[in-house]
Amino acid sequence: MLLPLPAGDFRAYLFDCDGTIADSMPVHHVAWQRALGEWGGELSEELFYAWGGRPVVDIIADLNRLQGLRMPVEAVAARREVLFQELLPTVGAVPGVLEHVEDAHRRIPSAVVSGSTRESVTASLTALGLLDRFDVLVCAGDYARPKPDPAAFLLAAELLGVDPRSCLVFEDTDLGIEAATAAGMAAVRVPPPWER
Known part of the structure; x- marks a missing residue:
């Protein structure tokens, strides 16, 4: 099941990792x-x-x-x-999100924006065979204030060279959605495991 996207001309996709890309x-x-x-x-x-x-x-x-x-x-x-x-x-990819990751590859700049360590994010994406699908990784330690502060998403947009208002965020947590909204970005809510 492909997650429905909001209307808009998005020039970058920003994905949380745990619970969004990785069903971890x-x-x-x-x-x-x-x-x-x-x-x-x-x-x-x-x-x-x-x-x-x-x-x-x-x-x-x-x-x-x-x-x-x-x-x-x-x-x-x-x-x-x-x-x-x-x-x-034992971890797989989240259905519905994986299709967007693959569809965006080489077409829309993409980043992972996570509160997890770079080691953890890299290990998860490597295990899923998806590490090469992302142009930028923004992880814990790359920014000062965690979500719901928008700093992590704004840093990803800056590194990708895309206006924050042209970014679409994929998130599974309230804090992540709040951070995307505070950054002026549209967001897609990824449902938790029991709602899929």
Whole structure:
């Protein structure tokens, strides 16, 4: 099922990675549960999806506060990434988005704009055989403020040399949609796994 696009003459496509290109959110949740469990923490599926798009370190810090824990933030983040990488071969592409990625290739400049690390994004796109489909990757560490701040999307537009108002964003989280709107960009909402 191809996702319907809004009307407009779009000159660039900007894709979030996890949950948008890569159907990786269920696997990310498993990695989170295993990593947090090693330190006595937990992250419900409901909260995991509600916090989608937030930086990993912020999630761990908030879980420490909410659950009265002292999990080592950097160690838990690193362990979660290792566990995710181990599970990565089980991840496929999101139906409906993959067709737009392939259709845009060599026709419309495209970027990945993610709150995940460059290592994680590159690993996901490589596992899916899609790394070469994107002209630009904008990942955690490339911009100062996370989504819903528009900085990441504005940086991608600048790197692609396209006016932000001519960009179409593909996103699966509320924070991502808010960031696209704040950047003056049109957006396509990618439905979560249970709605596909």
